[in-house]
Amino acid sequence: MLTINGGSSSIKFAFYQAGEPLKREPYGKVDRIGLEGAILTFHDAGGKKPESRDVDAADHKSAVKFLIKQIIGRGTRLYGKDYFTIYDFVKATNHFSDPEWDGEPLEPEPKD
Structure with a gap:
């Protein structure tokens, strides 16, 4: 599960692995959005x-x-993911679509 929390000049994110209790996996933040020295x-x-x-x-x-x-890049590299499924119920991904970078969507091919 991915959680995202946006503030006035930052975005914090964390992944949680399902189970009891939830286990926090990779997490981080983007600081100084809109300012010099964003990181x-x-x-x-x-x-x-x-x-x-x-x-x-x-x-x-x-x-x-x-x-x-x-x-997406880290998930495929660090965790061996072959693809991601994004369920976007409110069409938020339309706001950051980049066809030149993303290319055409591909259906995942099952591995044996």
């Missing part, structure tokens, strides 16, 4: 040192777009 901090599960990088986040829309693409 993404990403904490992987396992207590490793957090990773940080500068981001171009002139507004919340650009910050969310960057964040979603980072999450």
